[in-house]
Amino acid sequence: MAKAVLLLSGGLDSATVGAIARDRGREIYALSFSYDQRHAVELEAARKVADHLKVVEHQIVAIPAGLFAGSSLLRPGQVDTHPVPKQRTNAAMAVGIPSTYVPARNMLFLSYAVAWAESLGAQEIFLGVNSVDYSGYPDCRPEFLNAFGNAANLGTKTGLDPTTRFKIVAPLLTKSKVEIVQWGNDLNVDFSLTHSCYDPQPDHWDCGIRYLACGTCDSCTIRLDAFRLAKLRDPVAYLPSLNLLGS
């Protein structure tokens, strides 16, 4: 059984890619990152998805506070100077690089994956980037992934050996979000375990706190549209005012 490293955010894309890796018979080593993201609750989702995928090992790497800066996806200080954009239309989302862009994030995450893969003797790195629905992030584009893979193979012992070159496996790269939902559904991904919202809201109830998806950030908007188009129910909990959208 071949080993593979999986970048696992806890969102529906990386959960689906994990199911694809499992379906291809890979022994999965999952890698997640804690980086002061607003939606740190996604790490709880990543743990649950990792369990569900029966991964061999799941590492959560902490990126030092302050290394990433200037993104609306990061936890704000006292004053929230960078709010997460809400209720944007598809047309608005299609323009430019969104404020939720985090500096060089995929390059850093992929470099960790390559280092761990080489240490483990794995050659494949699976990740859930997608350049169709939500193409604003420069590090989700095939040009970047190809250039990164080229650098990884020039800069490592494993990559220099033609029999063990690294492969950056991004099966969702050219899929629409509805195709991703359908593919995940076909592979029995438990979407209830996943978390996509950029701006989750705490909800105090009997058993403690749970986090509800806001339903209006770009990530929720795209997710909800995809489930609607796929004629599937999104099983995660949204803010009460939005439950109709998700049903």
Next chain:
Amino acid sequence: MAKAVLLLSGGLDSATVGAIARDRGREIYALSFSYDQRHAVELEAARKVADHLKVVEHQIVAIPAGLFAGSSLLRPGQVDTHPVPKQRTNAAMAVGIPSTYVPARNMLFLSYAVAWAESLGAQEIFLGVNSVDYSGYPDCRPEFLNAFGNAANLGTKTGLDPTTRFKIVAPLLTKSKVEIVQWGNDLNVDFSLTHSCYDPQPDHWDCGIRYLACGTCDSCTIRLDAFRLAKLRDPVAYLPSLNLLGS
């Protein structure tokens, strides 16, 4: 004053590159890594060099234990299965990738540097790689640095803007070690603050423990040769049996 990120190991190469960046008027943000390296004492050297260079900020990032594996440069477990090679000739050092190679290390370190640079609004990343004396590491070669720079510019907001593209600045890339020592000397690098040895040995004395350079690992061998050729005294402390070499 332009900001720049400096990869600072605490060795003489990165100390010299720091002096070059300072000489060029850069405002330096230094980045070091703790990764269970045998010579973790180099981080103390990095702190002293950072002070000496009057950097604006010095971050030491901890890489999780177990992420890197299979290198003789990592601290051994109970049984030292990967000893650091000793007393190798120049001819022996010139063949293959040495066992001190650490998986994808420079790619990971450079990715951190790019992420921090983008967060800071810096475009230059200075590092002390050198492909002449000691060309065994694939991630010290110009092919890798070029490919990495290309990936960084394709995968970031800063890199996509033609006016702010990242520059990977490796002024020692094609220098011999003796040229590096001479250049550092010309720039008044305090070599006594630096640490190069891969296998430092504890020396218990009045004021606590200090670490002596072994004098026979590849890194010591190359360093001592360079000082000898430059007709300069290497001010760091070596094991007593080797003091003549360093004098």
